[in-house]
Amino acid sequence: DQQVKQNSPSLSVQEGRISILNCDYTNSMFDYFLWYKKYPAEGPTFLISISSIKDKNEDGRFTVFLNKSAKHLSLHIVPSQPGDSAVYFCAASANFNKFYFGSGTKLNVKP
Amino acid sequence: DAGVIQSPRHEVTEMGQEVTLRCKPISGHDYLFWYRQTMMRGLELLIYFNNNVPIDDSGMPEDRFSAKMPNASFSTLKIQPSEPRDSAVYFCASRWTSGASTDTQYFGPGTRLTVL
Numbered sequence: 001d002q003q004v005k006q007n008s009p010s011l012s013v014q015e016g017r018i019s020i021l022n023c024d025y026t027n028s029m030f031d032y033f034l035w036y037k038k039y040p041a042e043g044p045t046f047l048i049s050i051s052s053i054k055d056k057n058e059d060g061r062f063t064v065f066l067n068k069s070a071k072h073l074s075l076h077i078v079p080s081q082p083g084d085s086a087v088y089f090c091a092a093s094a095n096f097n098k099f100y101f102g103s104g105t106k107l108n109v110k111p
Numbered sequence: 112d113a114g115v116i117q118s119p120r121h122e123v124t125e126m127g128q129e130v131t132l133r134c135k136p137i138s139g140h141d142y143l144f145w146y147r148q149t150m151m152r153g154l155e156l157l158i159y160f161n162n163n164v165p166i167d168d169s170g171m172p173e174d175r176f177s178a179k180m181p182n183a184s185f186s187t188l189k190i191q192p193s194e195p196r197d198s199a200v201y202f203c204a205s206r207w208t209s210g211a212s213t214d215t216q217y218f219g220p221g222t223r224l225t226v227l
Contacts, residue, residue, distance in 0.1 A: 002152075002153075006153075034215070036218075041220065041221075042220055042221075043115070043202050043204070043217075043218030043219050043220050043221055044154070044202070044218045045218070046215040046216070046217075049215070089153070089154060091154075096214075097142065097159060097161075097166070097167070098156060098159070098167055099156060099216075100156070101146075101153055101154035101155070101156075102153055103152070103153030103154075104153055104154070
């Protein structure tokens with residue numbers, strides 16, 4: 001059973017607009033969340049993280065929001081750039097080692 | 112540093128054959144993780160090691176899968192015998208644990224396995 005779900009397999013956004021990628025989880029014990037970005041033929045690379053003691057974390061154009069009551073997190077990219085086109089994975093963990101990943105959302109940013 | 116190195120990058124084999132995937136973690140990292148990525152299930156953790164010792168192998172799908180880490184700079188994931196449903200991309204990742212919340216896993220480029 002998937003404990004972390006990304007229900008949108010793909011998302012298309014115009015350059016300069018906001019991209020919002022969503023992720024839901026089922027395990028209330030999860031207290032640490034990550035977003036990874038993956039280009040074709042490469043391994044995932046870390047993008048941004050958030051712990052359950054926060055509800056928001058920003059890093060440049062990337063912001064992650066956490067809604068613990070809804071067991072939902074989202075990644076906002078503003079403004080979106082063509083180089084952001086990639087597959088984005090969210091991941092969650094209760095012990096900082098065993099991470100459960102979503103199935104990924106493929107983002108396409110159109111010039 | 113060269114990052115996490117995986118070999119081979121691509122492997123095509125026939126059902127029933129033994130497959131060995133290799134990983135060299137980043138020097139100094141104390142954790143090593145093996146993942147499998149499929150279209151249906153996304154990225155799944157198979158097993159992870161701490162200081163060369165397997166800690167959690169609950170993600171290993173069957174007894175056909177085994178993983179070893181004989182030293183800090185090398186790990187293998189073996190599938191024997193291989194089956195077509197094992198076709199996937201296998202990633203290795205490593206991490207150095209400083210205790211900071213920013214500790215992150217560094218992934219290798221993956222091995223694309225095709226079992227015919």
